[in-house]
Amino acid sequence: MAAHDLSMQLMRERDLLEVLLFKLDEQQMLLATGRNRWIHHAANEIERVLAAMPTVALSRDTLVISVADEWGVPEATTLRDLIDAAPTDAWREVLSGHLDAMTALADEIGDMKKVNEQRLRTAIRVTQETIAGLGVPTGEYDPQGDVVRGADARLLDTRV
Incomplete structure (x- = not known):
């Protein structure tokens, strides 16, 4: 029965990773x-999701140990080791499916995080240049931070 509980916990962890990916995508759209x-x-919503992850991971690790004990595998095992030691093809398939999905989500989250960090740095640079150039024409920027027009275009109208 511990294997079923582990599978359900892995599904909760996958759901949490999906929410994190959604929040990063949302942040990316705002930046773009x-x-x-x-x-x-x-950013606050992303931090809330990240704060929940250690608890979920601890629960998963506890269940991995329970399943390992139930299946006669040494306690200090990984999910991959547990998959290899699964007593049936069905459990190998279920646990492999979870692992593959979580690995794919982690890769996608890493890629999106890199893009968001770049866009955040660009937004900060554009803001700093705009503030530094108050009273001096700084131009107009696109969402990637490239100058679109250098004339009298303003992000901040100081004549009001």
Whole structure:
């Protein structure tokens, strides 16, 4: 029965990774469209999801140990080791499916994190240049931070 509980825990962990990916995607869309007003909310939501992950991982690890004990595998095992030691093809398939899905999600999360970090750095640079150039024409930027027009275009109108 511990294997069933482990499978359910792995599904919860997958769901949490999906939520993290969604929140990163949401943050990326805000950055791409220049909706910087909401970035801190997106960052807070990402932090909330990340804060839940250690508890979920601890629960998973506890269940891995229980399943390992039930299946006669040494306690200090990984999910991969547990898959190799599964007593039936069905359990190998179920646990492999979870592992493959979580690995794919982790890779996608890593890629999206890199893009978001780049866009955040660009947004900070554009903001700093705009503030530094108050009173001096700084141009207009696209969402990637490239100068679109260098004339009198402004991100901040100081004449009001």
